Amino acid sequence: MSAVRSRFPARLLVALLANLMTWMAIHSWNGMVEEPLKFTGPALTAALLIAVTGAVLRGTPLPSYLVxxxxxxxVLVWFFHHQDVSTSYGGWLPTWDGISAISDQIxxxxxAINTYAAPVRAARVTAPMYLLGLALLLLLAVDFIAAGLRRPTWAGxxxxxxxxxxISVLSEPLAAHVFIGTAVLFVMLLATVENEQTLAWGQAVTGRRQRDDTTDQVLDRASAQLPALKIGAVAAVAALVLPIFIPIGRGVLDAGPDNGQSGRGAGQQVQLRNPMVDLRRNLVQEDHLPLLDVRTDAADPSYLRTTVLDTFNGTAWVPGHRDLPETNIAQGRLPDPSGxxxxxxxxxxxxxxxxxxNFRTTWLPAPYLTRxxxxxxxxxxxxxTTLDLANTDKNPPIPVSYRLTGFAQVYDPAKLNAATVAPDDILKPMTAVPKLTATxxxxxxxxxxxxxxxxxKVVLLQNWFRNDGGFRYSLDPAPGDGMDQLERFITTEKVGYCEQFAAAMAVMTRALGIPARVVVGFLAPxxxxxxxxxxxxxxxxxxxxVYFRGSGWVRFEPTPSTRTGTAPSWTRGNVRPQPTNTPSASPTTSAPIPKPTKKPTENTQTPTASGTSSTTYLRLAVVLLLLCLLAVPALLRRAQRRRRFTDRANARLEVENLWRELRATATDLRIPWPEGRSPRTAARIVCHRVNAGPDEVNELLVLVGVLEQARYRERFVLDEDTRARCREATRHWITxxxxxxxxxxxxxxxxxxxSALSSQRRAELDVPAVAHADANSFTEVG
Known part of the structure; x- marks a missing residue:
């Protein structure tokens, strides 16, 4: 027991470093909820609990998977007690009713994470619980890999x-303190595990400054850990500092826009980088933050464009590729739009x-057309192709002052009605609808x-959304995204705001073979x-x-009049709407565009309805995490076998590794291995169990003979011929x-x-130093 007690501090240190590293990493999730302390605080308690429990149990014969x-x-008992489930026995042991209640809350x-744009508000009290559940899974996984399997590199x-x-869910960069803290703890974990493994091999890495038997160098823990910490610190600082000196353009130049969601920044700043997602978030926040000051002599200063969403990917409308060469500087005369x-x-x-x-944007608001x-x-x-204005700076300026000449085109309904088919370069890409459903x-x-x-047909579609289809404008639509949600919106739910109406009309227009796209901007000042x-x-x-040859891209307005007022005059053609059996909404009035009214406090956050949701990424993370966990044993086993066949640092350990590889292979194949027996006795038993032939028996006894010499001879040298024979015997016996x-x-x-999950790994890590005793005190075999 003294040996176990003496190693407990080392086991505890490894477990604490692994769990604290994980706890630091989950701080990157803080932007998902308004009160991150509600999941990071309990996660710290769970991290300490997992570390202490693991350190204690790993001093027993229990295999790592039972630990x-x-x-x-x-953790489950603690979690139920933490949630204060009233149905628990004694406040600790959960009942089936308690398990059901917790499951419902998660x-x-x-x-809530899936439905509401980040950060999810504090009123949604179950959102932090969901993140806490994910944090517990991550803590257990990292502790198992780093402290249980003793593979800290795989814990990364x-x-x-x-x-x-x-980072893919939130548009904000990873916080520097989270990155540095996680990196430093990871390096400390690597250094600590390597030191303990070196100690287990009997080399003189101790606090007493003993001599190394082979290198004749004086080492201690500090001398081994300090270089590792220096390397980690230099790498962390370099990762933070180098990007400042390396010019990196924004994704708008090459890969298109970021599809992540972002929360409010400091000072309640509005961001407009991913237009549809930011539109949704900023609308439902209802902060009434001033974003743009305008002075103009335009008769109607409404409908300022920021971004054209010209690509529908089957799930959401997003900006397509933007060609922004240096020749397309937004200074001076702009080209005329197509058509x-x-x-x-x-x-x-x-x-x-x-x-x-208050307004940080990579897209510049402007009227259409801008001369x-x-x-x-x-x-x-x-x-x-789109004539929207994008910023190519790494950090877009704020605020931005600019002047322009606008041109309000006069559309002739008769000309629109007589328009011929759009040119092929517009027709084909602007009518594409991936995952279009038959409904x-x-x-x-x-x-x-x-x-x-x-x-x-387009006028009929607009009238159907505004008047005849039974639709209602609301900032509280049903949650969901993609084509399935769009189908529910136009068939059963019929409640939404401008995003749903614009997206649905554009998809349905494309389904008719008519070029269409979505525009995000400002309605009325x-x-x-x-x-x-x-x-x-x-x-x-x-x-x-919608594109019409001879007129170009023409604005339509499907959002009901309660939000937008009267529809544009050129969209109210003399076409009778198709009769439907659905209830009729209130008719379009001639009132000016109304200003939005405030909603009650409990409705100040609305569900997201398209685009990539937070939980989509979180579910993907869970799946990836599970796949990583499932793959870890096989990867560890392959790495272990490769190391055993290639490691030549110590002749004695080299032969021991070949014997261990045979034992591990037998364990993997569920062939009983005679524990506690001498190598020669174990070899005879194994030969009998697999019905080995005489040649195979002799080959194995050669390996056993070399192993006995490696264990018991005072001076042991492994020549190349013997090494090759031992390795060949091991490979043959694996077969x-x-x-x-x-x-x-x-x-x-x-x-x-x-074998990668059994307690056998501890035996390997706890190999004692070779005792340099008198050779006469051992019985030499062969």
């Missing part, structure tokens, strides 16, 4: 998943605009059955004085545009063991090797 089972039970938390895989997934002639009738207006400190522009700050460029296509055809032209206006976060809006086993059991052993 994990006990840890899971201990499912509700997962739904789940940690990497934990750090990477929130619009310079002689097109319309009215010209002048604009002076300035974004506020010319002058921007004071930043590198802004236009895409020739959506059929409804689009039924609603527009009375239309004889593309224009007539608040008038402050003569020719002076202010756009706020409540004015963000989305609408569809013998496999052939003596049913094929199904052999396949299972490859995927789930039992």
């Amino acid at each position: 994990l089972v006990v840890q899971i039970l201990v 499912r509700t938390g997962a739904s 895989l789940p940690i990497l998943v934990a750090l990477t997934v929130p 619009v002639s310079p002689t097109t009738p319309g009215t010209t207006s002048t604009w002076n605009l300035k974004t506020t400190e 010319d522009i002058s921007v004071d700050e930043g590198d802004w460029r236009y895409d020739i 959506v296509s059929q409804i689009a055809k039924e609603v527009t059955a009375s239309g004889t032209t593309d224009y007539a 608040e008038k402050l004085s003569d020719e002076t206006y202010e756009f706020t976060s409540d004015d963000l809006h989305a609408w569809p545009e 013998v063991l496999v052939e003596a086993t049913p094929s199904r059991r052999s396949r299972v052993a490859l995927v789930w090797p039992r």
